[in-house]
Every structure is written in C-alpha cells, then in structure tokens.
Amino acid sequence: MEWTVLLADEFEAEFLALPREVQDETLASARLLQHFGPQLGVHGWIRSAARGTPI
Numbered sequence: 001m002e003w004t005v006l007l008a009d010e011f012e013a014e015f016l017a018l019p020r021e022v023q024d025e026t027l028a029s030a031r032l033l034q035h036f037g038p039q040l041g042v043h044g045w046i047r048s049a050a051r052g053t054p055i
Contacts, residue, residue: 001037
C-alpha cells in the first residue's frame with residue numbers, strides 16, 4: 001500500500017522558486033516516501049536525496 005504524499009499549499013511558491021534540480025530531488029524523495037512509507041527510514045531518505053536520482 002502506497003502512502004499519499006502532499007505538498008502544503010504554503011510551500012508551493014517556495015518550491016517553484018527553487019532551482020529545477022532541487023525541485024527534482026525533492027519530488028524524487030517524496031516518491032520514495034510514497035512508495036516505501038515508514039520502511040524507508042531516515043537513512044534511506046538521506047541517501048536518496050544525496051543521489052538525486054528520480055524514481
């Protein structure tokens with residue numbers, strides 16, 4: 001079962017102001033969280049963000 005990951009409306013303007021690369025990394029991390037939920041753990045989240053590899 002996948003999690004639903006939402007970005008708060010208040011974050012939209014800040015998100016859109018970020019460089020495209022940072023937006024992509026943020027969305028890739030959100031996709032990991034969506035897929036793995038709590039099994040991802042903090043270390044998986046950090047490793048994924050550091051790689052910046054979209055899923």
